[in-house]
Every structure is written in structure tokens, then in C-alpha cells.
Amino acid sequence: MSKRSDFPKVSKDFYPTTDPKAVESLIPFISGKTYAEPCYGNGDLEDLLMDVATCKWRSDVRETVASSKVMDAMSLTKGDLEGIDLIVTNPPFTRAVLMPMLHHFITLKPTWLLLPADYMQNVYFGGAMLRCQKVLSIGRLKWIKGSKHTSVDNFCWYFWPQHSEQQETIFKGRTK
Numbered sequence: 001m002s003k004r005s006d007f008p009k010v011s012k013d014f015y016p017t018t019d020p021k022a023v024e025s026l027i028p029f030i031s032g033k034t035y036a037e038p039c040y041g042n043g044d045l046e047d048l049l050m051d052v053a054t055c056k057w058r059s060d061v062r063e064t065v066a067s068s069k070v071m072d073a074m075s076l077t078k079g080d081l082e083g084i085d086l087i088v089t090n091p092p093f094t095r096a097v098l099m100p101m102l103h104h105f106i107t108l109k110p111t112w113l114l115l116p117a118d119y120m121q122n123v124y125f126g127g128a129m130l131r132c133q134k135v136l137s138i139g140r141l142k143w144i145k146g147s148k149h150t151s152v153d154n155f156c157w158y159f160w161p162q163h164s165e166q167q168e169t170i171f172k173g174r175t176k
Contacts, residue, residue, distance in 0.1 A: 017045040017090045017141075022114060025136040025172065026088075026157050027052050029112070033085040036109065038073035038101075040064060045090055045114075056084050073101050081109050090114040095124060102128055106160040114138075117154040130166045134159040137172065 017023075023045075030049070036057035037046055042064050046055040057080060058068035073091070081087070087109045091101055093116060105111040119125045120135060136157040 017041075017048065017114060019141040020048055022090075022138060022141050022155070023048045025138060026112060029134070029136075029159070030086060030088060034083065035086040035088040036076070036081050036084050037089050038076050038087060038105070039089040039091045040068045041090075043068070045088070049088070053088070057081060074104055076104070076108060078108055084109065087111040099124070099128070102160070106131070106162060106164055108162070110162050111160045113158050113160075114155060115158055117156045120156070120158075128158075128160075129169060131160055131164040132158050132169050133161050133164065133167055135169055135171045 027049075030053045032053065034054045034056045035049075036059075037043075037055050038057070038059050040046070040058040040060040043058070046058070049055070058065075059071045059073065059076070060068050061070070061072055063070050073089075087105045089112075091098055091113055098115075102111070102113065105113075117137065120129050120132075134157075136159075138155045138157065140153070141155050
């Protein structure tokens with residue numbers, strides 16, 4: 001969950017997006033659009049977005065809810081995403097899983113990923129940042145429903161246009 005945490009990581013990096021603060025800055029950019037959620041989990045992100053955007057594809061590596069396909073996100077194809085505007089997801093943060101997933105997603109559709117804010121400062125993420133078009137700052141989130149504590153790390157939504165090439169990144173700070 002955090003590089004400064006004493007807690008063991010949860011299996012498959014499953015940290016549900018249950019904090020409404022996670023989507024506030026994203027809403028203006030996806031309102032009225034359709035999206036795929038290839039790291040669906042239990043559907044918490046879809047629940048937070050259901051009044052503003054329509055989830056038309058749900059999948060996860062583990063069996064979750066009936067409407068979600070069980071499949072690896074790396075198996076996602078352009079055909080699966082026919083008629084869908086975007087990919088929007090809270091992916092696993094483990095580098096060995098995240099980086100191939102990120103590169104795969106941006107070949108398919110414009111992509112929004114919820115990731116730690118610190119990633120944009122890491123050398124290994126530098127190539128991805130060269131193609132990232134927008135970063136929306138969120139701040140600290142609650143990853144455990146009902147908890148009174150937030151994470152010790154800050155988070156952002158990162159946006160990559162489909163087939164993006166090197167470009168200038170626009171940073172949007174928190175407004176609340």
C-alpha cells in the first residue's frame with residue numbers, strides 16, 4: 001500500500017477505490033463517456049462513477065461479480081473495447097505488473113490510471129511521463145472503507161491519449 005508502511009501488501013495489490021475523493025477531479029474529464037474497467041475488483045470505482053459515466057467493460061484476474069469477466073488485463077483487445085471511449089482503472093501498483101499493463105492499455109484506448117503521485121518522480125516511470133498528457137492531483141485517500149485514516153502517500157489520475165507520443169504534461173492541482 002505504501003513504501004513507508006509496516007503492513008504487508010494485499011494479494012494482487014487489491015486496494016478497492018472506495019473513497020469518493022478519488023474521483024472528484026476526474027469527473028469533468030469523463031462525464032458522459034463510456035469506459036472499460038480492466039482491474040475491476042468488486043466494482044467500487046464503477047459505483048463512484050455511475051452517475052457520470054457508463055462502464056461497458058468489466059474484467060479482473062480473479063472472480064468478483066457476475067458482470068465482470070475473469071481475465072488478465074493484458075489479454076484485453078481492441079475488439080473487446082469496440083464502442084468504448086476510455087479505459088479508467090485503479091491498476092496494481094507493482095512495477096512488474098503496472099508497466100506492461102500501462103503500455104498495453106494506451107495502444108487500445110485513451111487511458112486514465114489512478115496511481116501514487118510519487119510515480120511521476122521515479123526514473124523507471126520517466127518514459128511513461130513523456131507520453132502522459134494530464135495529471136490530476138487528488139491527495140491522500142482512504143483505501144479501507146470506514147477507516148478514519150488516509151494513506152500516507154498522495155495519489156493522482158494520470159491520462160495517456162491512445163498511441164501517445166512525447167508531449168507536454170498538464171498538471172491540475174487539487175481545488176479542495
